[in-house]
Amino acid sequence: MSIPTIILIALGLAMDAFAVSVSSGFTARSLKLRHAMRIALFFGGFQAIMPIIGWLAGSRLRGFITGVDHWIAFGLLFAIGVKMIYESRKIGKEKTADPLNLYILFLLAVATSIDALAVGISLSFIDVAIITPSVIIGIVTFVLSFIGVYTGKKFGHFFESRLEVAGGIILIAIGTKILVEHLS
Secondary structure (H helix, E strand, O other): OOHHHHHHHHHHHHHHHHHHHHHHHHHOOOOOHHHHHHHHHHHHHHHHHHHHHHHHHHHHHHHHOHHHHHHHHHHHHHHHHHHHHHHHOOOOOOOOOOOOOHHHHHHHHHHHHHHHHHHHHHHHHOOOOOHHHHHHHHHHHHHHHHHHHHHHHHHOOOOHHHHHHHHHHHHHHHHHHHHHHHHO
């Protein structure tokens, strides 16, 4: 898998974390550099770890599903993309209580990285080494989350749902690309 494709996957996955970071920046009362770093580290760290966990799980299943692995990778990426687009359209989305509370931050980081777990499973099915994608996903998420906190502080919720839609479209496109490459 090429680096540009991995970066696109990372951007797609990071949109959830970016949207939550924007929301966190908007709701944080006294935002300091260390707060933005903490949020970015949680989101980036979990986004880097979850694909590895998914890849390990998927690697154990690969022998059973070799003939349909590209369909599964497509299905997972497509489903994640559709889910992101659907959730961006929800009216009255729940707001974060205190994004600087470690327990809440932990839950937000886990919730925004579940998609990365599924992507890790997909990458194992198409036999991609996981370290490089995992590191890129973590770095991209860290940077976007850090920027998102300050964007939220400055601009509020204006970008939030648009970014989730963009992330969903990117993941659907990559899933379709994987399917087309394996069918042709």
